[in-house]
Amino acid sequence: VLVIFRNGQIILWDIHESRTIFRTGGNILQPLHNNETKKVSSACWSCPFGSKVVVGYNNGEIFIWSIPSLNIGNGSSASEYYSSQSTPLLKLNLGYKSEKISIGSIKWLYAGGKASRLYVMGASDYASSNLLQVVLLNEHTESRTIKLGLLLSECCVDMEIISTSTEQGKQHKQDSFLLLGKSGHVYLYDDTFIERYLLQCQSKSTPSLPKDVIAKLPLADSSITISKFISNNSNVFYSEDESENEFSLSGIPLTTLYFDINSPLLVTGDQNGTVRIFRFKPEPYATNIFSGSKKGTEHIIQSVKIVKINGAVTSVNIDHSSTRLAVGSDQGHVSVFNMDGLTLSYQKHIASEIAAGITSLQFLTCSLHGFDKNILAVGTKDSSVLALDNETGNTMSTGTVQPKKPSKALFVQVFDGQGEQLTGSVTKDGFDSNEGHNIENATTKQLYILLCSEKALYVYSLVHAIQGVKKVLHKKKFHSSSCCWASTFYGPSGVGLVLLFTDGRVELR
Numbered sequence: 001v002l003v004i005f006r007n008g009q010i011i012l013w014d015i016h017e018s019r020t021i022f023r024t025g026g027n028i029l030q031p032l033h034n035n036e037t038k039k040v041s042s043a044c045w046s047c048p049f050g051s052k053v054v055v056g057y058n059n060g061e062i063f064i065w066s067i068p069s070l071n072i073g074n075g076s077s078a079s080e081y082y083s084s085q086s087t088p089l090l091k092l093n094l095g096y097k098s099e100k101i102s103i104g105s106i107k108w109l110y111a112g113g114k115a116s117r118l119y120v121m122g123a124s125d126y127a128s129s130n131l132l133q134v135v136l137l138n139e140h141t142e143s144r145t146i147k148l149g150l151l152l153s154e155c156c157v158d159m160e161i162i163s164t165s166t167e168q169g170k171q172h173k174q175d176s177f178l179l180l181g182k183s184g185h186v187y188l189y190d191d192t193f194i195e196r197y198l199l200q201c202q203s204k205s206t207p208s209l210p211k212d213v214i215a216k217l218p219l220a221d222s223s224i225t226i227s228k229f230i231s232n233n234s235n236v237f238y239s240e241d242e243s244e245n246e247f248s249l250s251g252i253p254l255t256t257l258y259f260d261i262n263s264p265l266l267v268t269g270d271q272n273g274t275v276r277i278f279r280f281k282p283e284p285y286a287t288n289i290f291s292g293s294k295k296g297t298e299h300i301i302q303s304v305k306i307v308k309i310n311g312a313v314t315s316v317n318i319d320h321s322s323t324r325l326a327v328g329s330d331q332g333h334v335s336v337f338n339m340d341g342l343t344l345s346y347q348k349h350i351a352s353e354i355a356a357g358i359t360s361l362q363f364l365t366c367s368l369h370g371f372d373k374n375i376l377a378v379g380t381k382d383s384s385v386l387a388l389d390n391e392t393g394n395t396m397s398t399g400t401v402q403p404k405k406p407s408k409a410l411f412v413q414v415f416d417g418q419g420e421q422l423t424g425s426v427t428k429d430g431f432d433s434n435e436g437h438n439i440e441n442a443t444t445k446q447l448y449i450l451l452c453s454e455k456a457l458y459v460y461s462l463v464h465a466i467q468g469v470k471k472v473l474h475k476k477k478f479h480s481s482s483c484c485w486a487s488t489f490y491g492p493s494g495v496g497l498v499l500l501f502t503d504g505r506v507e508l509r
Helices: 078-083 191-201 462-467
Strands: 002-004 010-014 019-024 040-045 052-057 062-066 090-092 102-109 117-123 132-136 147-149 156-163 175-181 185-190 213-216 254-260 265-270 274-280 301-308 313-319 324-329 333-338 343-349 358-368 371-380 385-389 409-421 425-427 430-432 443-453 456-461 474-477 483-491 494-501 506-508
Touching (some): 040 102, 052 102, 254 313, 274 313, 274 324, 324 358, 333 358, 333 371, 371 462, 409 483, 443 494
Antiparallel strands (some): 002 010, 117 132, 175 185, 185 213, 254 265, 265 274, 324 333, 358 371, 409 443, 425 430, 443 456, 456 474, 494 506
16 A cells, blocks of 8 residues: 655555555655645556656645565665655656646546656646646656646636446547536546647647537536436537527526437426427438537427426426327326327326325336236326326326325336236236235236335335225335435446435435
8 A cells, every 4th residue: 555645755555564665755754744835735646557656745846756566675674775765756847836836636547658648737726827737647758748738717626537438348438537617617628639639749740729618517507407317429528519599598497308319309398387399300411419519409400399288397208109298297287299289188187185296207008907008107296106098198096006194206207127927916806916816827027116205215016006006015214314306327237226315315226
């Protein structure tokens, strides 16, 4: 383990022998609590084998120290070896010391060959061209310093390098260089352009400067009301499209977003009950939706349709088989439209004595009495779950499924279960769970409803919900604090649930 102390001393500690086997970074007799003005402010490795470390100091100096292998060898005593390592291997002069700028953060990226580089961020309250620099730093470092200064409009508090490569697709490796500004804005660079600039600086050609893309964080811009994460394209971070037309600048806060990447189609709903359906141009008439360079949306949008409902839009879903659009409002209305002409097929009002409002809408096909039935599963704000006939809008049962002590519902979704052997069957009188009176015994795919409220998690059977049977399969109460947000995510091992609580805790299940 390499330990770097604030006073500049660097110690290599052997875990197995529990002792120091190497020390450098200055006078070895200097106490660890020395009060000299020069202090270490940042450090990182600068080689893939752990033989060099870069250390930045609060006076602007940047030193590269050599770290030996675990075997010192040659019978030399530790003190003799320490005394011969009191000077750094290399000193980088990037102008921070002359401007009295402390080194705030250092990161080194191994790129193989001559492309490995060091990212240095100065800690200052004033933006300057020398505040953030990228330097070529590898075994083939030339006598002259090859560097790039990134000039930003503000000072940054942190930086990070994010790689999109995976174990299965390393040939598609793409690095993004991110900077977090003091204002809360994120500045994103394609790191391949930074690498290209530095390598071209070694030749006589004049490289073009890398351009950044500014992203607004929701915590920094209070005007953001809703967002969706879409990950289908590696260029999603480098979009320069801006939606500036009479549709996007209505001044009414958006409350719902629904994006269908296969159509492609974007549906938005706002606080006044206006639903807009943006249909994008098919290839090859449109450039990539996420990586266009033109300003405005005329080059990607084929048509825009608008409908109006009662109340703020809280949920949207599309049934591709019947080309129907379902829209839910905060007043408890469920409106289903025909997508072709946007004519209203039916409207259903779901009343509530506790809290009106539609939380979730989901089109499904369920097997009942041996026949497939198209339904619209509805989750409401008062934690009720019910099923509507997709064709008529009539309720499938006389009752709704709801907890005994309901609280505000945050998230409702229906999931496919694994193939299970049924021990009951759907009958006219409900669900017969008596093993001795099975009408049929067939393997089918079960569907389950996950409901997350402020106070608890619930799992129901969709068959039960359709029949109006109030049976909870699983329940998990929240004791310490209330839940304020929930969502699902998908991974190789299945579906995960992320929960955010009012006390700041985040849980993954």
